[in-house]
Amino acid sequence: MTTIAVRPTARPELLTLLGRTPVVRVTADLPNPHPGFWAKLEGLAAGGMKARAAVSMLLGARERGELRPGAPVVESTSGTLGIGLAFAGQALGHPVVLVGDSELEPSMRQLLRAHGVRLELVDRPAPQGGWQAARIGRLRELLAELPGAYWPDQYNNPDNTAGYASLAAELGVQLDHLDILVCSVGTGGHSAGIIGPLRRHWPGLRLIGVDATGSTIFGQPARPRLMRGLGSSIHPRNVAYDAFDEVHWIGPAEAVDSCRRLARGSFVSGGWSTGAVARVAAWAARVHPGAVVATVFPDGPHRYLGTVFDDDFLTAHGLDLAGAATRPVEIPHPYAAEANGWVRCARVADPLSPERTR
Known part of the structure; x- marks a missing residue:
């Protein structure tokens, strides 16, 4: 019979540490110059x-x-x-x-x-x-x-999705305006949780989803994935497919390259999800001149010192940052080709729905 530790004492005072994270303007080349985007630094909050x-x-x-x-x-x-x-x-x-x-x-x-x-x-x-x-x-x-x-x-x-209402409320106060929101997608919770409240605030807000190559969330075939924290081998029901205007798949070389550029050029950085959304947010700011772009960095870099920021790890997994894509390859729908590297698709649908594209 499995046993577990005795009931711990509740520490409700810890809840005062939840959220209330800052936003920062990111202008580092990722990998090309861009006008800049806002990043919410969730790694600076407890948990x-x-x-x-x-x-x-x-x-x-x-x-x-x-x-x-x-x-x-x-x-x-x-x-x-x-x-x-x-x-x-x-x-x-x-x-x-x-x-x-x-x-x-x-x-x-x-x-x-x-x-x-x-x-x-x-x-x-x-x-x-x-x-x-x-x-x-x-x-x-x-x-x-x-x-x-x-x-x-x-x-x-x-309730996963509902937990991000506070994040949306903070962004609504911290930014005067927002045109494009870029979100990594794993369980689908934070993208679904913040897009609804923010669209009530800014009705024209566009949502770009960022997935991992090898993830099946948006209809690609499931493959073994090196990146953790975004992507999935199953289809989470928290993903708000109808809310997305487009989806990008990012590979590990692109994510690592972005994380390292962030660390060198903006000091703030993180792991796989952070590198992936940063690359897409910089692209969005570049191809939509004048648009206000924001994204969320889910955590900081410390967990990834032995992976994303370790040259031996990159060598062991055959990651060549010099070959990282600098712009996305366009596909007409998620089933047109298997995503390798950086791929963009402007048609999004629930893979489990009879109507796969819109």
């Missing part, structure tokens, strides 16, 4: 961007009676939501059990355990659904072993 979603999901479950006081929370994670749940668990008094996989960075494993998380690791991807399916398989076993355990199900939980 990062996904702490907003984690707190929202646990509070919603408590209000509905699905999560009892002190009951364990069990979730699958590639790392970022795990830190958010560690924060939410401490603030609200719930032990947290996370299911990761063997590709989770050693530094992230150490950090999660340092925050009191019990971490389970699966050692091989599932034949269908890859690492995510393997993690969820182990998660279901844990739910059967832990009485009263709650699974937030970040991929399909509307």
Whole structure:
């Protein structure tokens, strides 16, 4: 029988550290010159961007009676939501059990355990659904072993999306106007959560989604992915397909090149998602002169010192930054060609819908 630590003491004062992050103007070449865009620095808040979603999901479950006081929370994670749940668990008094996989960075494993998380690791991807399916398989076993355990199900939980209302409200105050919003897409939570409120504020706002090559979210075939934190091997139901005006797929070389350029030229940087959205936001600012462009940097660079910022890692994975794409290849619909490198498509649809394109 699986056991877990005794109920932790709630620390509600931690909730004062949630959100309220700054925006900064980014003008570093990414890789070409551009007029600049605004970046919201979620890595400067306790727990990062996904702490907003984690707190929202646990509070919603408590209000509905699905999560009892002190009951364990069990979730699958590639790392970022795990830190958010560690924060939410401490603030609200719930032990947290996370299911990761063997590709989770050693530094992230150490950090999660340092925050009191019990971490389970699966050692091989599932034949269908890859690492995510393997993690969820182990998660279901844990739910059967832990009485009263709650699974937030970040991929399909509307409270994930609702947690980003505060992010939207902050952007609405921090920016005088916004024409184009660029969002990375993994669970689909933060893009869906901020576009609705911001379009009520600025009705003409365009939304650009940024996915990873090898991700199946927007209809591409699922492939093994080096990048973590964006993309998916499954189809999360939190993705607001109808809200997107276009989608870009970014490869690891492009993301790494952008992260390093950000670190050298703007000081602020981050990991895979940050590099991907920065490259697309710079492109959007360049091809739409006069438009106000903003994006969200979900976390900072520290988790990625052994990957994105490690030359040996790049060599081991055959990443040549000199060959990173400087502009996207255009495809007419998501099924026209498999995305490699940087690809753009102006037609977006739910891959599970009978009507695949619009």
